[in-house]
Amino acid sequence: xxxxxxxxxxxxxxxxxxxxxxxxxxxxxxxxxxxxxxxxxxxxxxxxxxxxxxxxxxxxxxxxxxxxxxxxxxxxxxxxxxxxxxxxxxxxxxxxxx
Amino acid sequence: xxxxxxxxxxxxxxxxxxxxxxxxxxxxxxxxxxxxxxxxxxxxxxxxxxxxxxxxxxxxxxxxxxxxxxxxxxxxxxxxxxxxxxxxxxxxxxxxxxxxxxxxxxxxxxxxxxxxxxxxxxxxxxxxxxxxxxxxxxxxxxxxxxxxxxxxxxxxxxxxxxxxxxxxxxxxxxxxxxxxxxxxxxxxxxxxxxxxxxxxxxxxxxxxxxxxxxxxxxxxxxxxxxxxxxxxxxxxxxxxxxxxxxxxxxxxxxxxxxxxxxxxxxxxxxxxxxxxxxxxxxxxxxxxxxxxxxxxxxxxxxxxxxxxxxxxxxxxxxxxxxxxxxxxxxxxxxxxxxxxxxxxxxxxxxxxxxxxxxxxxxxxxxxxxxxxxxxxxxxxxxxxxxxxxxxxxxxxxxxxxxxxxxxxxxxxxxxxxxxxxxxxxxxxxxxxxxx
Numbered sequence: 001x002x003x004x005x006x007x008x009x010x011x012x013x014x015x016x017x018x019x020x021x022x023x024x025x026x027x028x029x030x031x032x033x034x035x036x037x038x039x040x041x042x043x044x045x046x047x048x049x050x051x052x053x054x055x056x057x058x059x060x061x062x063x064x065x066x067x068x069x070x071x072x073x074x075x076x077x078x079x080x081x082x083x084x085x086x087x088x089x090x091x092x093x094x095x096x097x098x
Numbered sequence: 099x100x101x102x103x104x105x106x107x108x109x110x111x112x113x114x115x116x117x118x119x120x121x122x123x124x125x126x127x128x129x130x131x132x133x134x135x136x137x138x139x140x141x142x143x144x145x146x147x148x149x150x151x152x153x154x155x156x157x158x159x160x161x162x163x164x165x166x167x168x169x170x171x172x173x174x175x176x177x178x179x180x181x182x183x184x185x186x187x188x189x190x191x192x193x194x195x196x197x198x199x200x201x202x203x204x205x206x207x208x209x210x211x212x213x214x215x216x217x218x219x220x221x222x223x224x225x226x227x228x229x230x231x232x233x234x235x236x237x238x239x240x241x242x243x244x245x246x247x248x249x250x251x252x253x254x255x256x257x258x259x260x261x262x263x264x265x266x267x268x269x270x271x272x273x274x275x276x277x278x279x280x281x282x283x284x285x286x287x288x289x290x291x292x293x294x295x296x297x298x299x300x301x302x303x304x305x306x307x308x309x310x311x312x313x314x315x316x317x318x319x320x321x322x323x324x325x326x327x328x329x330x331x332x333x334x335x336x337x338x339x340x341x342x343x344x345x346x347x348x349x350x351x352x353x354x355x356x357x358x359x360x361x362x363x364x365x366x367x368x369x370x371x372x373x374x375x376x377x378x379x380x381x382x383x384x385x386x387x388x389x390x391x392x393x394x395x396x397x398x399x400x401x402x403x404x405x406x407x408x409x410x411x412x413x414x415x416x417x418x419x420x421x422x423x424x425x426x427x428x429x430x431x432x433x434x435x436x437x438x439x440x441x442x443x444x445x446x447x448x449x450x451x452x453x454x455x456x457x458x459x460x461x462x463x464x465x466x467x468x469x470x471x472x473x474x475x476x477x478x479x480x481x482x483x484x485x486x487x488x489x490x491x492x493x494x495x496x497x498x499x500x501x502x503x504x505x506x507x508x509x510x511x512x513x514x515x516x517x518x519x520x521x522x523x524x525x526x527x528x529x530x531x532x533x
């Protein structure tokens with residue numbers, strides 16, 4: 001049986017153009033000790049893999065590669081797990097083709 | 099920022115926003131359009147197919163200079179299992195007409211052009227500007243917006259919310275709810291570049307002829323979703339999307355799904371050797387008629403994806419966006435011409451005109467389809483595609499088995515998977531939702 005190497009979404013995101021607003025993350029995860037089911041879901045559902053589990057078992061977000069789809073907002077904003085805003089004008093992902 | 103007052107502010111420069119801005123500017127209204135991207139289109143993602151008729155109503159001679167990729171002469175629907183596909187193809191030379199009916203487009207390029215049309219008509223387009231909040235007066239009427247520019251408050255008689263499926267403004271201002279996970283699909287897409295001769299050879303095309311493939315089946319692993327392959331001039335758009343609620347439930351990752359779709363033996367040869375230049379993700383409104391929010395109020399209307407206007411079954415989103423934007427612009431102009439205020443009562447005209455158009459009529463027709471496909475997703479996206487592909491293989495494979503025995507095997511496979519009651523029930527429910 002062949003085992004396929006896991007897909008690295010980072011390689012995909014590398015194709016994209018971004019203007020990162022350093023120090024102004026447009027998505028924030030509310031401080032928590034134990035992540036909710038919704039937060040945990042984001043680790044897999046986010047198409048840019050912006051969510052990861054840190055060594056303390058908390059969910060962290062690094063929205064540098066965010067494609068601004070809003071999936072995490074749909075899942076986890078309602079219960080207050082995350083705070084979602086659009087990046088400042090001109091910042092964020094810049095699609096050449098879209 | 100801008101001191102003057104506008105007749106209308108349009109938030110967003112996608113299909114709906116550009117249509118609204120163009121419609122109003124053409125009629126001499128003072129329009130300000132605000133776009134958060136670097137240029138109109140830089141935040142917009144679509145498959146993408148453009149339907150000529152809806153654009154013709156806005157820009158009759160668009161074929162002269164709009165950036166179009168290929169006009170479609172062929173449509174393929176594929177029902178897939180792991181190694182096969184059963185296809186329904188429609189190809190006609192009638193589509194090689196003087197004024198073609200459908201085109202593939204690249205949104206970032208198309209939207210830039212479309213916005214140019216609105217600007218030529220007199221609309222002022224302000225890019226790299228994010229609208230943060232709606233401004234309301236003491237009576238709750240929307241009277242303008244606050245942007246992230248310095249002193250960025252600007253006023254108008256009416257605000258057209260063309261902010262897309264993930265519209266924050268409308269939710270923040272409590273005009274509508276955030277989309278629910280079972281009312282939106284997440285689609286991911288890649289742009290695969292190939293020489294145009296290669297694309298033409300692989301897809302059986304000549305010149306600017308184009309083809310699109312819509313695919314459903316085990317590729318979505320039991321989730322409600324579809325894949326697509328669209329031929330552009332020198333690129334192929336490849337993507338797949340499933341309901342967010344299903345992703346959440348299954349823990350599938352969208353890029354893993356896309357990789358599997360690309361590796362499917364029916365898809366891989368079409369994109370082999372290509373250079374990938376972009377990866378995008380976007381939400382698609384899938385809730386249909388039942389998910390349409392309140393469409394107008396005191397000083398505001400909502401259009402396009404933000405209003406959940408998408409016919410998922412016919413894959414018509416951008417033309418519903420374009421049409422709703424145009425109708426909103428026309429309704430606003432009528433209210434203004436009568437010198438009436440932009441109250442909820444007067445803006446109800448937009449809803450009335452939209453109800454009379456194909457937009458709401460089509461969505462109403464399929465109002466039960468989203469629920470059916472979602473609840474039955476395992477059957478429609480896993481069981482049936484497998485059964486059908488197996489049945490077809492059994493039918494075409496010649497191995498000395500008498501045909502009567504082959505038929506028995508196929509019928510038995512359907513009945514043991516779904517039972518007679520299940521089969522008739524599914525057919526009945528599908529027919530009823532279609533009606």
